[in-house]
Amino acid sequence: MAPQIKYTKLFIDNEWVDAKSGKTFDTYSPHDGSVIAKVAEGDKADIDLAVAAAKRAFHRNSPWRQLDASQRGEIIRKFSDLVVRDIDYLTELESYNNGMVLNNAKVFVGSAVNVIRSAASCADKVHGDTIPADGEVFTYTTRHPIGVCGIILPWNGPIYLFANKVCTALAAGCTVVVKPAEQTPLTALVLAALLKEAGVPKGVVNVVNGFGPGAGTALTHHSDVAKISFTGSVEVGKLIQQAAGVNNLKRVTLELGGKSPLVIMNDADLNLAVPFAANGVFFHQGQVCVAASRLYVQSGIYNKFLEEAVKYAKTIKVGNPRDPATQNGPQIDNEMMTKVLGYIEKGKKEGAKLLCGGNRIGTTGYYIQPTIFADVTDDMTIAKEEIFGPVQSILKFDTLEEVIDRSNNTNYGLAAGIFTTSLNTALQYSKHVEAGTVWVNTYLHFTPQTPFGGFKESGVGRENGLDSVLSYTEVKTVCFSLPKKV
Ligand code: ADP
Secondary structure, three states: OOOOOOOOOEEEOOEEEOOOOOOEEEEEOOOOOOEEEEEEOEOHHHHHHHHHHHHHHOOOOOHHHHOOHHHHHHHHHHHHHHHHHOHHHHHHHHHHHHOOOHHHHHHHHHHHHHHHHHHHHHHHHOOOOEEOOOOOEEEEEEEEEOOEEEEEOOOOOHHHHHHHHHHHHHHHOOEEEEEOOOOOOHHHHHHHHHHHHHOOOOOOEEEOOEOHHHHHHHHHHOOOOOEEEEEOOHHHHHHHHHHOOOOOOOEEEEEOOOOOEEEEOOOOOHHHHHHHHHHHHHHHHHOOOOOOOEEEEEHHHHHHHHHHHHHHHOOOOEOOOOOOOOOEOOOOOHHHHHHHHHHHHHHHHOOOEEEEOOOEEOOOOOEEOOEEEEOOOOOOHHHHOOOOOOEEEEEEEOOHHHHHHHHHOOOOOOEEEEEOOOHHHHHHHHHHOOOOEEEEOOOOOOOOOOOEOOOHHHEEOOEOHHHHHHOOEEEEEEEEEOOOOO
């Protein structure tokens, strides 16, 4: 049975409201393309109301600003308990709207709980310093919450990313207006209801569903918004960075795309490397920004690796995401499926060797076979552009020096990985590769404590942990003149 859809309106000032225009838009199931709900379509007028509510909630006398930092932490912690209480429902709804398989939805929602609790524990750890400043002065710094924050979400990890960004901002004492992705509007509304139940005062969290050019741009241009936190494409990330400087000077945290290299050395343990490399690119149908989409395999084990990789890929069970036995589900929508199939065609045309997969599965929903290309070269489109689909591109290399330079020959820099049994090789690669996260003998290992973000065009800033909470604050220096020396 399909999960019940409880909320479809906008959430402003702790109330459920229709869009000012009265408009709605359809949201679909990626499994069969059917319409599963009509959701209020927010626009500039609704963003204006939501930002005004968030601004009132940020006033120094507001109930939110009157709370002790530890009380904010308690509310965030309570929210995590409510997510745990409703975890089965949230997991089902995430799978239904996004197409992620139930097991992956469990992983994402479990990670959301961890990240909410990590943010809760940071709320009363935000502090300044006392500074031995020159002169007869007593000087200290404080951390001041930055203000109203705009949070713009992608569709690939709706609950996890909502939880991470919103709770980090709340831990710092900010208020937020969230614009979920138009493909996946449903779970953000449930989370908003749980935040209200946890005791978040009105106006502190607002959710305005809608599209990028409408609600999204209204938020990024709003002069009362102090910061934008965004996860999504490089293309939109650049637009947001530009918009941030138009009507005021917003701070930005941008977590963007990647073309992450994963290196398999001759001395790697293949029993480990083959499944990790497969999971690195096929997990969630390749729809993760850190997907290991350039797989560099050293020449001594190249042929053996190809054989094992194909064997492994053929075991992946693709099907209805809500069937617990399924390992891979559909792509998010027709547009993304068409784009990924287009990349597969380019791979074939440009001379890569198709070892398995390469086609759409069936004619309903947006399913693609796990696909492997071998003999990929750095100049091919599938080695250069982010595919965001279940396509493993395998490239051959000879030396460590060569693979370091080839890894770095990209405008992206989100993640990288290496499988080797040589400590020296692992350390050399980790030292020289240009990436925000480097995994050694593992891949996709995320924790709420470790900074996450990109070099180069993969982003600006880092998420997770106390440093991330600090990025939602401004530093204030307070300087007291002291009376004459005693
Ligand atoms: P993807 O390619 O993964 O769909 P996008 O970067 O296009 O990612 O979209 C991610 C989020 O950014 C979505 O919530 C989308 O509505 C929003 N968005 C798209 N264009 C803009 C824009 N010009 N300004 C602000 N937000 C936008």
